[in-house]
Amino acid sequence: MTKFHLAAATAAIALLTAAQAQAHAKLVSAIPADGATVAAPKQIVLKFSEKLQPKFSTAHLMMPAMNNMAMPVKATVAKDGVTMIVTPKGALSTGAYTVHWQAVAADTHKMEGKVNFTVR
Numbered sequence: 127m128t129k130f131h132l133a134a135a136t137a138a139i140a141l142l143t144a145a146q147a148q149a150h151a152k153l154v155s156a157i158p159a160d161g162a163t164v165a166a167p168k169q170i171v172l173k174f175s176e177k178l179q180p181k182f183s184t185a186h187l188m189m190p191a192m193n194n195m196a197m198p199v200k201a202t203v204a205k206d207g208v209t210m211i212v213t214p215k216g217a218l219s220t221g222a223y224t225v226h227w228q229a230v231a232a233d234t235h236k237m238e239g240k241v242n243f244t245v246r
Contacts, residue, residue, distance in 0.1 A: 151176045151183075151231035154208075158243040166219070166245045170199075170212040174229055177207035182230035185212045191222055218245050 157171040158164045172185065180203040187197040198215040212225060225241045 150233060150235050150237050151178060151229040152237065153227070153229075153239050153241070156225075156241045158241075160241045161243070163244040163246050166217055167243075168213070170214075170225055170241070172210040172212065172225070172227055172241070174208045174210070174231070176231040178203050178210065179230045179232070179234075182236070183210060183228060185210060185225050185227040187212065187214060188224045188226065189221055190224055194224075197223070220245050 152175040153172060154175050155173045158167055170185070170187070183201075183203055185199065185201040187199045188194045189197060197218070200213045200215065202211050202213075203209070204211055210227065210229070212227075222242065222244050225243075227239055227241070229237045231237075
């Protein structure tokens with residue numbers, strides 16, 4: 127293999143590795159936004175950078191001040207594939223909440239994160 131071919135092969139591998147590293151689903155926006163104080167939302171909307179695999183993408187809602195008490199929710203991926211809708215099964219009372227999300231895109235890497243908000 128010539129030096130040119132070796133350099134070209136190395137560059138191609140580097141580009142493929144970089145593309146794969148950037149292929150993970152990332153949270154683009156959240157409603158309510160992280161750190162926001164809002165009236166009790168009927169839905170929490172999480173928008174991601176890539177289409178999600180619905181079977182492997184989910185969210186949980188917790189109240190940190192209540193020993194991370196879990197609040198019952200239904201988490202679904204919308205038809206656009208990049209939006210996750212988290213619907214509490216009851217009205218949210220005043221207090222701090224954390225949405226823990228897990229998102230899996232086509233690359234099959236599980237990404238996790240959280241969004242904190244307060245209900246006034």
